[in-house]
Amino acid sequence: MSVLELQGVTRTYGTGSAALTVLHGVDLTVEQGEYLAVVGPSGSGKSTLLNIMGALDRPTTGRVVLDGDDLTTFSDARLSRMRGTHLGFVFQQFFLLERRSALENVSDGLLYQGVRRAERRRRAADALRRVGLGARLDHAPGELSGGECQRVAVARALVHRPRILLADEPTGNLDSASGRAVLELFDVLHEEGATIVLITHDESIAARMPRMVAMRDGHIESDVRRGVAA
Amino acid sequence: MRASPGPADRLRLGALGLTSRKGRAALSALGVAIGITAMVGVLGLSESSRADLNEQLDALGTNLLVVSPGQDMMGEDATLPDASVSMISRVPTVQSSAATYAVDASVRKTDQVPDEQTSGIAVAAASPGLVDAVSAELREGRWLDAATEKYPAVVLGSTAARRLAVGSLDAGVRVWLGDQWFAVVGILEPVVLAPELNETALIGPSVAKTLYGDELPPTTVYTRIDPTQIAATRDLLGRTANPSAPTEVSVSRPSDALEAQAAADESLTTLTLGLGAVALLVGAVGIANVMVISVLERRREIGVRRALGATRAGIGTQFLTESVLLSLLGGLIGGVLGVALTTAFAVRQDWGVVLPWQPVLAGLGCSLLVGTVVGLYPALRAASVPPTEALRSM
Numbered sequence: 250m251s252v253l254e255l256q257g258v259t260r261t262y263g264t265g266s267a268a269l270t271v272l273h274g275v276d277l278t279v280e281q282g283e284y285l286a287v288v289g290p291s292g293s294g295k296s297t298l299l300n301i302m303g304a305l306d307r308p309t310t311g312r313v314v315l316d317g318d319d320l321t322t323f324s325d326a327r328l329s330r331m332r333g334t335h336l337g338f339v340f341q342q343f344f345l346l347e348r349r350s351a352l353e354n355v356s357d358g359l360l361y362q363g364v365r366r367a368e369r370r371r372r373a374a375d376a377l378r379r380v381g382l383g384a385r386l387d388h389a390p391g392e393l394s395g396g397e398c399q400r401v402a403v404a405r406a407l408v409h410r411p412r413i414l415l416a417d418e419p420t421g422n423l424d425s426a427s428g429r430a431v432l433e434l435f436d437v438l439h440e441e442g443a444t445i446v447l448i449t450h451d452e453s454i455a456a457r458m459p460r461m462v463a464m465r466d467g468h469i470e471s472d473v474r475r476g477v478a479a
Numbered sequence: 480m481r482a483s484p485g486p487a488d489r490l491r492l493g494a495l496g497l498t499s500r501k502g503r504a505a506l507s508a509l510g511v512a513i514g515i516t517a518m519v520g521v522l523g524l525s526e527s528s529r530a531d532l533n534e535q536l537d538a539l540g541t542n543l544l545v546v547s548p549g550q551d552m553m554g555e556d557a558t559l560p561d562a563s564v565s566m567i568s569r570v571p572t573v574q575s576s577a578a579t580y581a582v583d584a585s586v587r588k589t590d591q592v593p594d595e596q597t598s599g600i601a602v603a604a605a606s607p608g609l610v611d612a613v614s615a616e617l618r619e620g621r622w623l624d625a626a627t628e629k630y631p632a633v634v635l636g637s638t639a640a641r642r643l644a645v646g647s648l649d650a651g652v653r654v655w656l657g658d659q660w661f662a663v664v665g666i667l668e669p670v671v672l673a674p675e676l677n678e679t680a681l682i683g684p685s686v687a688k689t690l691y692g693d694e695l696p697p698t699t700v701y702t703r704i705d706p707t708q709i710a711a712t713r714d715l716l717g718r719t720a721n722p723s724a725p726t727e728v729s730v731s732r733p734s735d736a737l738e739a740q741a742a743a744d745e746s747l748t749t750l751t752l753g754l755g756a757v758a759l760l761v762g763a764v765g766i767a768n769v770m771v772i773s774v775l776e777r778r779r780e781i782g783v784r785r786a787l788g789a790t791r792a793g794i795g796t797q798f799l800t801e802s803v804l805l806s807l808l809g810g811l812i813g814g815v816l817g818v819a820l821t822t823a824f825a826v827r828q829d830w831g832v833v834l835p836w837q838p839v840l841a842g843l844g845c846s847l848l849v850g851t852v853v854g855l856y857p858a859l860r861a862a863s864v865p866p867t868e869a870l871r872s873m
Contacts, residue, residue, distance in 0.1 A: 305786060305866040326790040332866070333788015340869065344783045348499045360492075361788030363483050405787075 251314075252412050252444050253279040253302060258311035260297050271297045273467040274311070279413065279446060284439040286455035287448045289464030296417070298464065299448050303415045304332050316412055333361040337406030339416040343398045345390040351377060351401045352386040358405040376404040380434055396427025403434060407443065414438070414445045420454065432457075483793060493800025496773055497808070507769040508809035510762025511849060515813025515842040516820065517755030523821030523835030525748040531830040532741050535671060539614045541734035542574075542709055543672050546700040546720050549729035557727035559697045563720040564606075567700050570719055572708040577608035579679070580695035582687050584657035586633070586680045588643050592655070598642040601679045602656060604687035604695055605634075612701040613673040620648045620665030627664055628683025631656070634665040636677040656680065657690060672733040673701065762809060763849045770802050770857035774864070781861055782868030795862035802854025803847060810846025814839040 260272040271294045289295045300306035304320055313320040315335055345354045355373035377386055380400040390398050406414055420428030439445055455461045463470045497504040548557040564578045582604055585597040610622045623634055633656060635645060645652050645663055652663045670676045687695055704712045717725040781794055825832045
């Protein structure tokens, strides 16, 4: 069953002679439980693709179907709620709120679904334990290492049990040991059934994953399934 | 399950920006606080002073009419006819009356002080009903009675007593009045309705007649009028006092003067209120400024929140709430300071403390309005930050 389907997606910025087309008709289907990497050099359109997959941006033409719903027909408010319920994001620079504890940062992942505070905190604590930070609930991001911060961000991205976890260069700001630990965390989440799309320019990271989509100049250059795990 | 954050969560979100930047929040709330302090303070003060005046007038009565000589057609000081006192007392609407009579003498601390140094103190003979007519109170001693008014005894007005350095009557104080010693038997409290008595030394009519002749010219007649007939009686008094030249008689109502003074204070109140409004406006601009900066600084946070599911309205509400809380914080501080100011001043002035509830509520309402109005633009800007901001590389 496909979770996310892109059909003939294009994205053009600007109009007239200044128009710049970044995506030229991309078709991509992400199946339930898949673990895939999108790779490509900078300027290949992979960030734009992630924006559209994550419903942060709309395609200029084409359709985006998330969990059976055509997102192109959604209002901005509905699209926002869809992000809150169906999608989880992990960013290169973590983007945690500095002066708030790990627990509060993670519980913000449930805020916009209208979950009550006590319930948010309980589930946030669960999520933090799941990423191995059960002993760091009350620490602020400044008191955590980069690797720990990224694991807090992962906990925030999965605390509401999204259909897809989207990660943008999640190891880009980490030393190799912390980066490896974060990737191993993704491996575990994948084995537990999560659908994960990881965007990276690092081919060595992509190479260890079951499916690799390579982007170049706004097209999908190759889409390789190695059938290791599913 | 609700589809969006509840009211408590929205408040918490709005407070987030304040608690994480406490210094900045305090400074930007300061402008509004100053404005509200000024407004609450000045309104509270004028309310207390008006309450105090009303209380005073209630106690003193507003039915005192004072008849005194005006000026004749040549602009010279006129005099009241000797018969005016008894004529006035026969007007039916006059409930009671009392008069003072000019005595051509000066009062000094001792006979060693030269005659010319009168210290600006007038000497007058007073009819026995005077203290009741003008609602005067005695600070020390007694008022002139049937016995003391025949003898060289004097009651001093409050200012007169101070100028003659007469503080207490325990030691049997005497002053040199005219050509002989007078015993000071009483000192008046300041007389609100007849302040001219404060600077007067009052002696009994009998002793005055004995020493200075039978025909003392009346200087002022103090009358208490039937409260329902004040306006009509006022017109009548001039003609009664001096039938041949009614225009040479001045009739005044001291309570009017007090009210006019309060009205004059009101224009000062309006001015200060205006200054407070300007301070509030400056504070409002300060908050708008801080909020716009806050939106610029927090574009990333906004993007992340949009990615976590916040709608445009949700983001707008968060920043609007923050602006309103900031302004309300200022309003609250201003209200407390304003009340403190009013209370301190009222206590100092010995006024009854009137808690200015209405100004405080109005101040809070003002700051709520200010926070909403100036928060609108920053909130709209925050709401227009696109969700893709979350993924923009630095």
